[in-house]
Amino acid sequence: DTAVSQTPKYLVTQMGNDKSIKCEQNLGHDTMYWYKQDSKKFLKIMFSYNNKELIINETVPNRFSPKSPDKAHLNLHINSLELGDSAVYFCASSHPSGAETDTQYFGPGTRLTVL
Amino acid sequence: SQKIEQNSEALNIQEGKTATLTCNYTNYSPAYLQWYRQDPGRGPVFLLLIRENEKEKRKERLKVTFDTTLKQSLFHITASQPADSATYLCALDEDSWGKLQFGAGTQVVVTP
Numbered sequence: 355d356t357a358v359s360q361t362p363k364y365l366v367t368q369m370g371n372d373k374s375i376k377c378e379q380n381l382g383h384d385t386m387y388w389y390k391q392d393s394k395k396f397l398k399i400m401f402s403y404n405n406k407e408l409i410i411n412e413t414v415p416n417r418f419s420p421k422s423p424d425k426a427h428l429n430l431h432i433n434s435l436e437l438g439d440s441a442v443y444f445c446a447s448s449h450p451s452g453a454e455t456d457t458q459y460f461g462p463g464t465r466l467t468v469l
Numbered sequence: 470s471q472k473i474e475q476n477s478e479a480l481n482i483q484e485g486k487t488a489t490l491t492c493n494y495t496n497y498s499p500a501y502l503q504w505y506r507q508d509p510g511r512g513p514v515f516l517l518l519i520r521e522n523e524k525e526k527r528k529e530r531l532k533v534t535f536d537t538t539l540k541q542s543l544f545h546i547t548a549s550q551p552a553d554s555a556t557y558l559c560a561l562d563e564d565s566w567g568k569l570q571f572g573a574g575t576q577v578v579v580t581p
Binding site (some may be wrong): 358 | 503510511512513514515518556558562567568569570571573574
């Protein structure tokens with residue numbers, strides 16, 4: 355199946371821990387994104403990579419560090435987790451930026467719960 | 470400051486009727502506007518994109534209008550079905566790098 359996949363789907367962890375979420379897309383897209391959706395359902399962009407290069411870096415604590423080993427993968431590592439990090443994190447991908455038709459394809463989400 | 474506003478109240482509608490959702494924005498000059506559907510526990514799914522020079526776009530039972538003077542987009546679901554029940558999000562591009570800003574979404578509930 356062609357898609358954007360994320361692992362894990364659920365992540366429950368203690369405050370202060372470090373965790374990673376992985377994302378892979380097999381759509382041949384050059385651009386990948388991380389979004390955070392909080393309890394109020396607002397979907398906010400965090401990061402974007404184009405061909406492994408960081409192009410969008412919103413005001414996100416530097417405890418969050420994205421890593422793109424290749425253009426099909428974008429992982430999110432979070433250090434020293436806090437209660438406020440609890441949310442659903444979505445990965446997405448799209449055709450090359452600037453192509454105007456930046457339709458984004460979203461993964462199924464990772465629900466992170468920090469206790 | 471920039472804002473994207475969608476009706477926060479759920480839209481309850483009877484099967485067969487037309488659902489109309491509103492997306493208003495301020496302090497943006499988007500080149501295009503997109504609508505996505507999100508089901509509980511799932512990621513958003515792209516539905517339609519309309520460019521700033523287009524007034525209307527259709528796809529099957531869906532219709533989107535875009536008025537850059539009013540800074541508003543309307544999203545219509547005609548002949549609605551219970552399977553159309555979901556949250557619908559509008560999104561605007563903020564730059565040419567695919568940076569989308571999403572509205573909070575409007576939940577649509579279609580009852581038989």
